[in-house]
Each structure stands twice: as structure tokens, then as C-alpha cells.
Amino acid sequence: MTFEIAIIGNPNVGKTSIFNIITGSRQYIANWPGVTVEKKVGSFKYKGHHFKLVDLPGIYTLSAQSDDEKVARDYLINESPDAVVVVADSLNLERSMYLLMQILEMNLPAVLAINSIDEAQSKGKIINPSFISKTLNIPVVLTSAKKLIGIDILLESIHKVAEKKSIPVRNFIYTESINSFIEHFSNKLEEYDFLKSYDKRWLALYYLEFGSKNFHYPETLIEDINSQFDINKLKSEFMNWKFSFISSIIKSSVIEKGRSWAMRDILDHVMTHKVLGLLIYVVALYFVFSLTFNIASPLSDLIDIGFNYLGNFFNGKIPIPWLNSLIVDGIIGGVGGVLIFIPQLFVLFFFMGFLEESGYLPRAAFLVDKLVRKFGLSGRSFMSIILGFGCSVPAIMSTKTIANKKERMALILSIPFASCSARLPVYIILISAFFDKNAATILLFVYISSILLVLLSAKILQIFFIKGEEVPFTIELPRFRMPTFRNLALYSWNRGKHFLEKAGGIILIATIFIWLLSYFPNNNDISHSYAAYIGKFFEPITLHLGWNWQTNISLIFGAVAKEVVASSYMTILNVGQEGITYALQDILTQRSALALIFFVLAYIPCFATLSVIRQETNSWKWLFFELFYTLTIAYLIANFVYLIGGIFL
Amino acid sequence: MIIPLSSLKIGMNGIIIRLEFEESIKERFIAMGIIPGKKITYVHESPFGDPMVFKIEDNKIMIRKNEAEKIFVDVTEEILSLEESTPGVYKIFLIKGGLFFRKELENLNIVNGSIINVINNHFGKVSLKVNNKTITFGKGRSKKILVKKLNK
């Protein structure tokens, strides 16, 4: 039989580290149904039993206002796990107790793990777990995910709690008026059959703490309760009771407080400095980008060599010409073209994981929050936008930790406007063919427009298309931690794998489709293929921009990956690297090339990005919205640039 | 004296008195540890003055200014910049600014902790008496000197 265990805790308490230690690599990530919150599930064996470990989102409260909280609360209500591990931070025990109390009110079998005990010890803080354990009647374990302290005892406690099945009685001594409220509320609940499965005392307390907004309390019940009790007064009485209860526990179990200064203060003193803080931020970003380039490009070349070899190996071995072309040009060529980005992706994930787990990210958010706030974004979003200039895929995946869902959605749909590195080759062949003298100026303009587009788009989307509640942007600056290589490897491996599983299919189908368009009906004669017909079909709306069907085909192929626009031109115009400049000058004017550059900047994100949008928004609707949206914006901009270009060129 | 959190000067602390948010948001702040009765200190300024980072016990929390305006704290001592001062007796709390500025003030016998007497404040142009000498600071400089009012 398998036991189901949930693990929950405030953000930054080392919950994920404990999860990683217990489950190792036997874990996978998915989405919680219906929402865009990441679900992490792992498994482990202990004393011959199978355990399934579910990592709930890091939250402060079960109020069920944000998606994260709702997922956690609904899971706890509906799945009734065999044990809930509440991970608390030993240096921040009091705050973690608030969430623990909410878990205990739900009457769940809980185990408290007080983590980072090594850090507490090195600061001279001493905690006596037995007092908490006796008062709340739950197992309490002192752990350290970093130093591997207490993990065995934790597993043993989980095992015991899960096997016991019955939940120990916890009699919290509330005040008289709260007790009579609970009594009355529970009696009233008898009248409602559909609430039978819930814990009655919990429903009463939950109503007291959070009101009726986040749970389907029957209206008649609410009316009755509100007429009998002064809810506001009771509520503050309940909260006061809880605070004093928690602080009395903490007072008795924290034996020694330890010294008050921390390495964190020392690092923050410089890292949040007005000038130096920003400069260090620039260095950090620069570090990530330069290294990604330095590390990933030889690896990408390696993959390229591999796929070329594979293509050459199969080429001519298959007697049927169309099948040969399908395998060599369509599948091997197409998939290879996308897989070239994989090293870049993994390396970016790795560094992103480093910034996230070391605790630097919130500091960075703090420094630049004011800059992007006018656009409805928070400082946290800034990092994702900047990552988008490397590659949209990790950038979109990095929005996962943005708590405000409205902001996050707007960001996911706007990040593709950030000019990723794959677009650069296209700009370069166009610029070198037409604007040799002003190359730097044009490129600068493109990148400035790109930033503006992302920001404005985020704002516009939030005004018109995306609904959601305004949540105050308040984050914690956690202690700095040195991430372990193991955790980082798991972080990037999980995300990379998740992406490949979800996106691989879409990318493969799309590349085969593109191959079909270019191969048929006239056996590999691109100029007379379906793609060419489509290109000609669109000529009426592109000809006034000076784009003929050859340009249109290249743009269609560019949906595979933006850099393909450049190589498609070479194929269609039947020229090599050297001849492309003259060939382009034949079919485009300066004005139309400029419009084309801006169109390439904004139009349809590549298939990999589209599939990651589908994966992160969890809906096809937003994928198609994004297609239509970027295409419209790109077309409008191209026309605008063409118009303005007419004045200057 | 009860003032909003946003009016704290860097390094100042107070006791949280109340949070004036609607219930759901209030609960969120409380869950993060902003609990009435706790001591809160303004520890880090951002490059643009907003948001602000506060420390409660071992906890650092970043709060935007418009939310900090709705959290009220009791401060035992009010700290303000010289620019905002009215005539009266003050103690120097903190001198912001570079080495040269502080050296210059040191020569005038103004260091952290010295007692000054503000004579008048004309739109930030402040005249003050220290050790029987009268000195006048312009707006820019008086902004950089934080003082604590002495009740006499």
C-alpha cells in the first residue's frame, strides 16, 4: 500500500531541499489541474512501504486567495493525505507556526520539521522541540537539509504518523465565546448534507478567520450566524488568542535567542546599495548571459555536427524520395534545428536556479521594482524580461514564481516581444545588406523598441484582456544560501525535461508540417510548393510593404525558429552566405527591409515558445490568442515603420 | 507618536499598531509576520526610495510605499531631516553624505549625537546654533542631516 504525504511550508524555508533529499531523482513536475501552479511529485521507500510525496506551493496562509493557496487548501481538504509535513524555519519559527496552526485546525495528521537547524546553532540559537511537541501533540523534528541532519528521524516520524491513521486529539483551549461559536456553528452544519464530509470545527474556524469569500458556505447558514454573533469582534478575539498562543509556545521552546547580526545583513548592506546594488545586478545578468553564450555555443555546435552526421548517414539510403526528404530534411533537420537551443536552455535554467535558490532574486526585484511598476509589473518580472533577450522559453518558465497571476499572464504573453538571440542572425543579414553604414544605430533602435514593446504590451494586456485581482507586491528577502550542485542539477533537469516532454511533440509535428508545405506538390521544388502558393496568397497584403512571395515564405518558415528566416532566404533565392546580400538587394528595398526587421522582431513566437506558452498558461486559448496578437502587432508596426521609413529613406 | 510605516527614516524603528487594509489583504500581511505589537525597523532603502525593506525579528520584508502608508507604527522618538524641522532643540541622529561633508561638519563640532538649536527654518534654509555659533544650511545640505527632537 502506498502512503500519500504532503509537504508544505512558507516560501524560502528549504522545503524543496528536503523534498529533493527524500525523493532524489524520483520526481517529476506537472501542473495542478486548471491552474498554472507547478505540481511536484516524488516517491520514496521507507521500511518496505511506498510513499508518494507531494510538494505543495510555498505559502504563508491557507486563505485560498491566490492560486497557490487555493491549490494547497483544496488538496488538503480533498485528498486527505496520510501525513502533512510542515517545514518551518528555525530562525523564523514564530511565523511558520501560523501556517502550522491552520493545518492543525483542519485536523490533519501533521509532522513539524524545524529546518536549517545548523544555521540556528551557528548563531547560538537553541530550540527545545519537545515543548512544541507536547503542547500541540505532534512529532517535531529538528532538521537541516544542507547538513543532512534529522532526515532519518523525520522519515521515521512520517512513517509513524501515516501508519497510525487516527489523529491525536488536540484540545486547544479557546476562549469561552469562541467555544460557543464553534459549538453553534457545528450544530447548524448538521442541516446541510453536502457539508457532511468536512471537519465541522474547521469550517467554523475557517469562517472566523477568512470570512465566507473563499469557501462555499450556504447563505442561510451565514445569515443565521451573522445574526447570532458579532463576527468582527469574535474574529479579532480569535486572532489575538492565536497570536498569544503562538508566542507563548515560542517563548517556552526557544531557550537561547542567539546573536542578532547575520551574514545576510552584511551582504545586503552592499547588495541593496543605491549605486553598487544596481551595478552588481548588471554584473550578475552579464555573468549569466556571457557564460550561457560561452558554454552553450560549443555544445550547440556539437549537436549540430551530430545531426548533420545523422542526416548525411540517412541521406540516399531510403529509395523513396519523399520519405528520404521527410526523414533527412523534415525530421532530422527540423528537430535538430530546435534541439540546437537545448544547451542554451539548460545552462540558462541552471543559472536561473542559482539566482533563485541563492536568494539573490528578491534583492534584484527590490532594486528595480519602481522602474517597471508603471507598466503593471513588479521588480520580479524584470529578471524574466531580461532573460527573454536570451531565449523566450526559459524566460517564460521563470515567471513561475511570480505570485500575481494577472501580472504573470501578461508577462508570459509579452516576453516573446523581447528580441531573443535567434533573431539576431536575421537582423544581421538584413542590416548588412541594406544599412551597412548605420548598422549599430538600427540595431540599437530594434532593441529599444523591443523593450518598449514588452512593457507596453504587458500594460495593455492587463488593461484589456487579462482579469485578476490586484495583490500587493510584498516579498521576503530570505537569507542567502549557497545552492548545492545537486539541487541546481535537479532544478534544471526537471525543467528541461518537462519542456522537452511537453514541447517535443508540438515541435515535431510543426516541423513536419512545414516540411510538407515546402516539399509538396512538386517534389522539393520550393518555388512551386504549397509554401510558395501560401506566400503568393498573402502577397496582396504584403506587396505594398515591398515583400514578395519569397519573403513571405521565409517568414512562414521562421515560425520554426526565427533564425530559420535567414537560412530560408538562402534556400529560396538559391544563393550561399556570400551571395545573399546581392540577392536580397534585388527583392527588397531599404524601406521594406527596415519594415521586415521590425516585423521579425514582433511576429509569431517560434514553436518552442508557443508550446511553452501552452504549457504555462495551461490553455490552447491563450496560445491562439498569442498567435493572432503578435501577428497583428507585428503587421501594424511593419506598416508604421514603412511609413516612417518613407520620410527618411 | 503614531505614524505610517512609510514615514520612517532609514534605521528607525517602531512598534506595529494597526494595519488599515481590507480584511483579506490584512490577513496576508499578518501571515507574513507583520503582527501588531512587533518591533519593526526600516533597514534598506531602494535606489528610487520605493519600495522599502523592513526587518521584523529575523525577517526581512519588502513593502511598497503605498502599502507601507497603511501600516501604522508607534515611534518613541521622531526622527526627521533638518529640512523639515521647526525651531527647537534637536540631537543629531545621522549625517548622510560623503566623507567631505562629514569632515566639514566635524570641524563645526557637529557629529552624531551633538545637540543643536534650530533658530529658524525658511523653506529648508535652516539656521541653527551650536556651541554658541550660528550656522546656516541650504536646502540640499539640511536634507542630509537627520535629527531627533528633544522634548524640553
Add this chain to the structure above:
Amino acid sequence: MKNKKIILILIGSLSLLMAFLNIKYDSFIFISYITVSLIAFIGLWEDIKNIWYHKSAHIIVGGIVSLLIGAYELLKYLFGWLAVYTSEGNIPEFKIFIYLFSLLMLIILIQEINYLKKTGENK
């Protein structure tokens, strides 16, 4: 460590020198050295909050950025060799002084953290 002023001046001027030696080599390394030198000089300069660890903080963060430079240079060097085979890249340069600088900063960093652990007890 005592004589923090001297250490900061040393870090500041040494990293400034390194910055100009590497101005053409790599722009990330150039900017990082400039940052280290600014961290050191500002540590010398303003101390508005009168925090006891002000100078130590600047030494430590300067050290951390220097370690980043070292890590960057090492990875760049190693993957540079890979690029020689896969992408027909040039043979990477071995910049001994960058490693020596990072090593020096590592020693200073460890010394300073030990000093903090000792004196911090009483604060």
C-alpha cells in the same frame, strides 16, 4: 582583519588596474573589475549609517564578485577548448593574473569572515 582601510585601498587600486589590463580581453571581466573597485572605494568613502560591519561588508562583497570573475574565466577557458574542436574556435588564453587576483581575494574573504565570526559575537 585590522587595517581595513589599507585592504580596501589595495583591492580598489588592484582591481582598477586589472580592469584596464583586460579592457580589450572581455567586457564582462572589465565591468566586473570596475564594480569591485567601486565597491572597495565606496567602502572607504561613505559610512552613513555608522554600521560596525560597513567596511567588512564591502570587502566581502568585493570578494564575492571577484570569485565570480574567477569562475567565469575558468569556465570560459574550459569551454573555449571544447570550442576549439567543435566550432573551430581560437585556442583560449590562459590569463594567470585573473586567477591570482581571485585567489588573493579568496584569502582576504576567508580572513574577513573569520574576523567577523570572532568580533561579531560581542555585537
